[in-house]
Amino acid sequence: MRDLGVVMVVSGPSGSGKSTICGHILEDNKEDFGLVVSHTSRAPREGEIDGVHYHFISPEKFLENKSNGLYLEWAEVHGNYYGTPGDQVEKFVDMQKNVILEIDVQGGLQVKAKLPKSVLIFVSPPSYETLESRLRGRKTDDEEVIKKRLENAVGEMHKSSQYDYFVVNDELQKAIDSIILIGESERKRVPRLNLNEIFDSMRFPKFQK
Amino acid sequence: MRDLGVVMVVSGPSGSGKSTICGHILEDNKEDFGLVVSHTSRAPREGEIDGVHYHFISPEKFLENKSNGLYLEWAEVHGNYYGTPGDQVEKFVDMQKNVILEIDVQGGLQVKAKLPKSVLIFVSPPSYETLESRLRGRKTDDEEVIKKRLENAVGEMHKSSQYDYFVVNDELQKAIDSIILIGESERKRVPRLNLNEIFDSMRFPKFQK
Numbered sequence: 080m081r082d083l084g085v086v087m088v089v090s091g092p093s094g095s096g097k098s099t100i101c102g103h104i105l106e107d108n109k110e111d112f113g114l115v116v117s118h119t120s121r122a123p124r125e126g127e128i129d130g131v132h133y134h135f136i137s138p139e140k141f142l143e144n145k146s147n148g149l150y151l152e153w154a155e156v157h158g159n160y161y162g163t164p165g166d167q168v169e170k171f172v173d174m175q176k177n178v179i180l181e182i183d184v185q186g187g188l189q190v191k192a193k194l195p196k197s198v199l200i201f202v203s204p205p206s207y208e209t210l211e212s213r214l215r216g217r218k219t220d221d222e223e224v225i226k227k228r229l230e231n232a233v234g235e236m237h238k239s240s241q242y243d244y245f246v247v248n249d250e251l252q253k254a255i256d257s258i259i260l261i262g263e264s265e266r267k268r269v270p271r272l273n274l275n276e277i278f279d280s281m282r283f284p285k286f287q288k
Numbered sequence: 289m290r291d292l293g294v295v296m297v298v299s300g301p302s303g304s305g306k307s308t309i310c311g312h313i314l315e316d317n318k319e320d321f322g323l324v325v326s327h328t329s330r331a332p333r334e335g336e337i338d339g340v341h342y343h344f345i346s347p348e349k350f351l352e353n354k355s356n357g358l359y360l361e362w363a364e365v366h367g368n369y370y371g372t373p374g375d376q377v378e379k380f381v382d383m384q385k386n387v388i389l390e391i392d393v394q395g396g397l398q399v400k401a402k403l404p405k406s407v408l409i410f411v412s413p414p415s416y417e418t419l420e421s422r423l424r425g426r427k428t429d430d431e432e433v434i435k436k437r438l439e440n441a442v443g444e445m446h447k448s449s450q451y452d453y454f455v456v457n458d459e460l461q462k463a464i465d466s467i468i469l470i471g472e473s474e475r476k477r478v479p480r481l482n483l484n485e486i487f488d489s490m491r492f493p494k495f496q497k
Contacts, residue, residue, distance in 0.1 A: 201478075204490075243477060245478050257476060260469045261476065263469055264453075267454055268452060269410075281413075281415045283415075283416045284416070
């Protein structure tokens with residue numbers, strides 16, 4: 080039975096731990112998951128490698144790609160462009176690999192609109208207190224910034240109703256396992272399968288009504 | 289996070305191995321799955337225990353229960369009634385246990401109509417050849433009966449398009465695992481969750497738009 084890979088969008092507020100989760104899944108399941116490298120027009124930061132962390136391209140090239148429909152979703156953040164190249168995603172799906180895209184809710188909804196079979200997974204912190212202490216724990220930001228982040232996080236949380244799955248990150252390994260098994264389970268969903276093709280491959284006779 | 293149990297209907301043609309799969313799941317996961325005992329108006333066979341294999345009741349009692357809306361689904365087979373008591377199912381769901389109901393596609397669609405959050409899982413043999421050899425392997429039936437069974441099986445297979453999930457039983461343990469993980473995955477689906485209740489329990493402030 081040939082089942083295509085599943086495009087899994089993972090979103091969640093800052094402090095939900097989504098990056099840690101996605102990092103572990105991609106690191107530990109290289110055979111089952113394809114790593115999609117985003118395009119960005121911002122300059123590489125120290126230690127960032129072109130083609131590994133991002134494909135670094137000029138703003139002109141980004142806009143050209145965008146108008147050619149290359150991006151499954153894109154966003155402008157602080158004057159820089161970020162985009163998920165659809166051809167990379169498609170390549171992995173055809174190779175029967177799942178794809179994890181860590182993007183925000185707005186980007187996730189863009190992906191869903193273009194790929195209705197994609198799966199939107201929202202990662203939530205276990206409680207407001209945990210979120211607050213995680214955001215405060217970073218210690219890099221002043222009170223105003225933290226308050227703004229918390230406010231944004233509350234707003235983000237309420238967008239989860241537009242998502243397909245809601246995973247609470249109260250224990251890292253459990254959250255990782257949940258997301259992997261959502262991918263496995265989704266591969267068996269009927270709307271995703273070509274049943275006629277499957278019946279043919281199983282040599283079932285055509286059904287005579 | 290309080291997530292209710294999932295009602296999982298498992299169907300498939302005779303010879304798909306669905307009974308073996310359901311038996312193993314219920315036997316090995318008593319903490320996570322509730323065992324619903326069907327009602328029937330047929331007489332107990334040798335070795336069958338009332339309340340274990342079935343609740344054996346009179347046809348009159350069955351019809352009374354039916355008209356009181358007790359059954360989530362019911363069927364008449366060879367003049368005997370069989371029904372799935374909805375109150376048992378509800379009890380386990382409230383206890384946060386998943387429920388597996390091994391019933392035919394017609395019954396499965398009855399359940400889905402009454403409980404839209406139930407999950408319909410179709411178990412398929414890996415190939416027509418395997419199905420044929422499984423049905424022939426029973427050796428109890430003559431050629432006419434086997435031919436009829438194979439024909440019915442082909443008809444059943446094509447009803448799987450109305451189901452939510454399609455699981456190929458090419459390896460027993462893999463099929464068992466697939467069905468268990470579908471249940472786990474489904475518990476995290478947003479349409480099944482009461483997000484406002486969850487946010488309250490996490491002490492998230494109300495969202496001010």
